[in-house]
Structure formats: C-alpha cells, structure tokens
Amino acid sequence: MLKYYLKITILFICFIMMVMTSGYTTSAYADIYKYIDKEGVIHFTNVPTNPSYDYRVFIKDNQKQTSKPRLSLYSSNAYDHMITEASKKHGVSFPLLKAVIKAESDFDPNAVSSAGALGLMQIMPENVKAFNMKDPFDPGENILAGTRYFKKLLERFDGKLDLALAAYNAGPGTVDSCKGIPPYKETEDYIERVMKYFYHFKQNSCDISQ
Numbered sequence: 001m002l003k004y005y006l007k008i009t010i011l012f013i014c015f016i017m018m019v020m021t022s023g024y025t026t027s028a029y030a031d032i033y034k035y036i037d038k039e040g041v042i043h044f045t046n047v048p049t050n051p052s053y054d055y056r057v058f059i060k061d062n063q064k065q066t067s068k069p070r071l072s073l074y075s076s077n078a079y080d081h082m083i084t085e086a087s088k089k090h091g092v093s094f095p096l097l098k099a100v101i102k103a104e105s106d107f108d109p110n111a112v113s114s115a116g117a118l119g120l121m122q123i124m125p126e127n128v129k130a131f132n133m134k135d136p137f138d139p140g141e142n143i144l145a146g147t148r149y150f151k152k153l154l155e156r157f158d159g160k161l162d163l164a165l166a167a168y169n170a171g172p173g174t175v176d177s178c179k180g181i182p183p184y185k186e187t188e189d190y191i192e193r194v195m196k197y198f199y200h201f202k203q204n205s206c207d208i209s210q
Contacts, residue, residue: 039180076107079120082140086147092154096161097147099197100168103190104146109139121146165191 035053048055076098083101087094104122105111117124119142128136131145150168157163157175166181167174169190174182181187 076102078107079139079143082143085140086143089144090147090151092147092151093198095201096194096198097143097150098201099194100146100150100165101143102197102201103194109142110137118142119146121150123149162191165194 035048035055037053079101080098083094083097086092087097101107101120104117105120107120109120111120111122112118113122115124118128118136120139121142123131123133123136123142123145127133127145127149131148133141133145136142136145150164153164153167153172154161156172157167162181163175166187170182170184170187181191
C-alpha cells in the first residue's frame with residue numbers, strides 16, 4: 001500500500017512539474033489566414049479578399065492561450081547583429097531570416113542534420129562548397145551564406161515566399177519538378193512553422209526561446 005501511494009505521489013509531482021514548465025503565453029497577432037490557390041500553392045495573408053478561396057485561420061489575433069514554442073538551449077537574440085548585417089546586405093527581411101534559423105537549427109550553431117546540413121541555417125555540403133565557406137559552423141559566415149542562398153531562391157521563384165521556403169527545405173529542383181510546393185508533409189509543416197515564427201518575430205521583440 002505504501003508503494004502504491006508513493007507511486008501516485010511521484011506521478012502527481014511529475015504532472016505538476018510538467019504543467020509548470022510547459023506554461024502559456026499571450027501574444028498579439030493580426031489574424032493570419034492560410035489558403036490554397038487553384039494551382040495548389042499554399043499562401044498566407046492577413047487580408048482575405050478573394051471570396052473564391054477557402055481561407056482558414058492560421059494565427060488568431062489575441063488568442064488567450066497559445067502554447068510556447070519548445071524550449072531552446074540557445075538564445076534567439078545572440079545572433080541579431082549578424083542577422084541584421086545579412087538582412088541589409090542581401091535585402092531579406094530580418095524577422096524572416098530569424099524565423100528560418102529558428103526552424104532550421106533552433107539557434108544551435110553546431111547543429112548537424114541527418115542529411116548533413118550544417119550550422120544555424122543548415123547549409124548543405126554542396127552549398128558550403130559553392131559559397132566557398134571556410135567554416136560552416138561560424139555563425140556569421142553561416143548566416144551570410146544561408147541568406148545569400150535564400151535570396152537566390154526568392155529571385156528564382158519570383159519572390160513567392162512559400163515556394164522559396166519549400167525550395168530551401170526540399171530543394172529547388174523538387175519544387176520545379178512538382179511545379180509548386182512538393183506534397184510532402186515535412187515540407188508543408190516546415191513552411192507553416194517558419195511562417196508562424198516569422199509573424200511572431202515580426203510582431204514581438206521578446207525572445208521566444210526563453
């Protein structure tokens with residue numbers, strides 16, 4: 001009997017700790033809608049003007065309880081000056097770059113994926129070579145190279161952010177062959193994740209890794 005009550009007590013304590021550490025945050029967003037056009041391309045907008053599209057709320061304004069993004073061991077503010085430099089040099093939005101970094105590496109400069117992608121912006125080995133990178137784990141060099149590559153993708157896909165993000169995740173050749181966003185759950189989830197971080201960083205100055 002004692003063991004039973006001890007087990008119940010431990011489970012209760014674990015539950016309380018889980019609730020305390022999970023936490024909630026209140027964020028102020030403009031309503032962001034997601035819709036799919038006639039060609040199957042996913043779009044995000046805060047102005048649902050076309051009645052022919054089925055708009056779905058992606059981020060709700062003044063939502064009372066929004067789960068925090070998972071905790072990060074790395075501060076999202078540590079590389080702001082480097083992101084600012086890359087943003088100005090290549091003309092890519094600061095909050096967008098920060099969102100890509102959050103989604104790619106969670107601000108871990110030493111991150112290595114199972115596919116061999118390296119560093120903050122998860123540069124693939126072929127791009128490390130193409131951009132003549134000396135150290136892909138150097139935060140400044142990695143951010144500059146990743147931003148340069150992302151800028152090329154934006155230009156290649158006529159400034160269509162969703163296609164550029166899909167290409168960053170699945171490769172530009174895959175986007176070309178699919179004539180749009182590849183029907184991969186990983187890629188679709190990646191785009192939604194980046195967009196959510198993007199609007200967060202755009203609307204908030206707080207560190208979401210805390």
